[in-house]
Amino acid sequence: MKPRLKINMGQLNKWKKHPFLIFQVLFLALLLLTPLFSFKPFHEASSNIWNHWFNEVDGESFSLFMTLDQPVFAGMVDHDDDVLSVTDIALPLLTNLPYRDVRLLFGQELPNFPRSNSQIVVAGSGTNYLTTSIESAPPEDLFEEGNEKTEGTNKTPYSEEAIFIYTTHNREGFLPHLPEGTKPNESFHTTENVMKLSKYLKNEFESYGIPSYADQTDYYHRLQQEGLAYHQSYEISRPVVQEVQSQNEEVTYYIDIHRDAQPRNITTTEIDGQSVGKLMFVIGGEHENYEKNMEFSVDLHNALQEKYPGLSRGVEVKKGSSTNGVFNQDISGRAILVEVGGFENSFDELNRSLDILAETFSELYFEKHEAEKQ
Numbered sequence: 001m002k003p004r005l006k007i008n009m010g011q012l013n014k015w016k017k018h019p020f021l022i023f024q025v026l027f028l029a030l031l032l033l034t035p036l037f038s039f040k041p042f043h044e045a046s047s048n049i050w051n052h053w054f055n056e057v058d059g060e061s062f063s064l065f066m067t068l069d070q071p072v073f074a075g076m077v078d079h080d081d082d083v084l085s086v087t088d089i090a091l092p093l094l095t096n097l098p099y100r101d102v103r104l105l106f107g108q109e110l111p112n113f114p115r116s117n118s119q120i121v122v123a124g125s126g127t128n129y130l131t132t133s134i135e136s137a138p139p140e141d142l143f144e145e146g147n148e149k150t151e152g153t154n155k156t157p158y159s160e161e162a163i164f165i166y167t168t169h170n171r172e173g174f175l176p177h178l179p180e181g182t183k184p185n186e187s188f189h190t191t192e193n194v195m196k197l198s199k200y201l202k203n204e205f206e207s208y209g210i211p212s213y214a215d216q217t218d219y220y221h222r223l224q225q226e227g228l229a230y231h232q233s234y235e236i237s238r239p240v241v242q243e244v245q246s247q248n249e250e251v252t253y254y255i256d257i258h259r260d261a262q263p264r265n266i267t268t269t270e271i272d273g274q275s276v277g278k279l280m281f282v283i284g285g286e287h288e289n290y291e292k293n294m295e296f297s298v299d300l301h302n303a304l305q306e307k308y309p310g311l312s313r314g315v316e317v318k319k320g321s322s323t324n325g326v327f328n329q330d331i332s333g334r335a336i337l338v339e340v341g342g343f344e345n346s347f348d349e350l351n352r353s354l355d356i357l358a359e360t361f362s363e364l365y366f367e368k369h370e371a372e373k374q
Contacts, residue, residue: 117320119285121294122301124314125278126266132316133280133339136261137230138171138188143220162365163205163253164244165198166215168237168327172259176346184261187343190218197340198257200351204358210365211250215240234324241328253365254335256327258282259350260342267342268349269310277341277353278313279304284337285317286325292333300336303360311356313339 118132173189175182195216202214222236223229237256244251260267260280267278281297283290297315304312319325329335338357341350 117318117323119317119319121283121315121317122298124280124301124305124312125269125310127280127314127316131262131266131313133258133282133313134261135169135258136185138220139186142186142188143171143190143224160250161211161213161248162250163202163210163212163255164215164241164251165202165212165255165257166217166237166241167194167198167257168219168233169258170195170218171220173343174259174341174346174350175344184343194257194259194340196347197259197350197354201255201257201354201358204354205362208358208362210362213244213251231324234326234328238328241331245331252332252334254328254332256335256337258337258339259345260339262342264342264344266313267339267345271308271311271352271356274352275349276311276356277345277350279311279353279357280313280339281315282327282337282339283315283317284323284325284327284329285319287330289330289333289335290317293329293335296334297336299364300361303364304356307360308356311353 118129120127120129120132171188171190171193173187173193175184175187177192178187178189195214198214199216202212205212217237217240219233219236223233226236228235241254244254269276269278281301283294283297294315294317301312301315318327327335327337329337340353340357
C-alpha cells in the first residue's frame with residue numbers, strides 16, 4: 001500500500017505570511033527553467049521571454065516596485081494611483097495575463113533602462129526612468145544615394161538676435177511625412193526634418209517681438225565630409241555655436257531642437273481637443289553651467305504645467321559614458337535642448353506644441369528681462 005502524501009498545513013501557513021518571498025522563489029525557479037524549454041542559449045532564451053512580457057505592459061508597476069527597495073525612486077510613482085498588491089505584480093509573471101507592468105527589477109534585461117544615464121529633475125506627464133528621451137542614429141546606408149546638403153551653412157552676420165535656434169541632429173524626421181513603408185529606425189530625411197521646426201519656432205518668437213535666428217546648417221552632411229560618427233555630432237555643431245557667441249553678445253538663449261525616438265503614446269497628448277506633441281527638456285550635466293540651465297528649464301516646465309498641464313514631459317539631466325553630457329550648454333546659463341514630439345508625430349501636432357512653447361517662453365523672457373533692468 002502506497003503511503004499517502006501528507007501536507008504540513010502549519011508550514012504552508014507560514015509561507016503564506018511571506019508572499020514576497022514566495023514571489024522571489026517562483027521567479028528564480030522560472031528563470032532557471034527557461035533554457036530547458038528552448039533550443040537557444042540561456043541568455044537569449046531568458047531575454048526573449050522577458051522582452052515578450054515587457055512589450056505587453058506599461059510603466060506603473062515597475063515604478064512602484066523600485067520604491068520598495070530604493071526609496072530614491074519614490075518620485076517615479078503617482079501617489080494618486082491605486083495601490084498594487086504582490087498578487088497584482090506576480091500574476092502576469094506566472095500567466096499570460098498582463099497587468100500594468102512586470103518590468104520589476106530586471107534592469108539589465110530592459111533595453112533602455114541601464115543605458116539611460118538620466119536623472120529626472122522634474123517628472124512631467126507620463127515620465128519615469130523608462131520613458132526618458134532616446135536619441136537614435138540613422139542607418140549607415142540610409143543616405144548613400146543623394147548625400148547633398150540640405151540648405152547650406154550660415155553666412156549671414158548675427159546681429160541683435162536674442163535667441164539662436166539650431167538642430168544638431170538636423171535630419172531627424174517624422175514618419176507621417178516620409179514615404180509609406182519607412183521603418184521607425186529610418187525616420188530621417190534631408191528636408192522633412194527638425195529644421196522645419198526651428199524655422200517655425202523662429203517665426204513664432206518674432207511674432208512676440210523677440211529677435212531670433214534659425215540655423216539651417218546640415219550637420220549630418222558635415223559629419224560625413226569629415227568622416228565622423230553620429231555620436232560626434234556636437235563636435236560639428238559646437239564651432240557654429242561658438243561663432244554665434246563671438247559675433248553677437250545679444251544672444252543669450254540657445255535652443256537645440258530634437259525629436260524623440262520614443263513611441264507616439266509617450267510623445268503625444270491632447271490639449272483643447274487637439275493632438276499635440278509633448279516637450280522634454282534635456283540638460284547636459286557635465287559642465288559648470290548645468291545648474292543654471294537646469295533652473296531655467298524647470299521654470300519653463302513649471303510655466304507650461306500651470307497653463308497647459310500634460311504638455312511637458314519634464315526635465316532630465318544626462319551625463320555618463322553613453323551620452324555627450326554637455327550639448328554645447330556650457331557656453332551659456334540659458335542653453336537648453338528640447339525634444340519636440342517624436343518620430344511618429346506630424347508637423348501639425350508639433351507646430352501646435354511650438355505655438356505654446358513660444359507663448360510661454362516669451363512670457364518668461366520678458367519677465368526675466370524686466371527683472372534684470374530693475
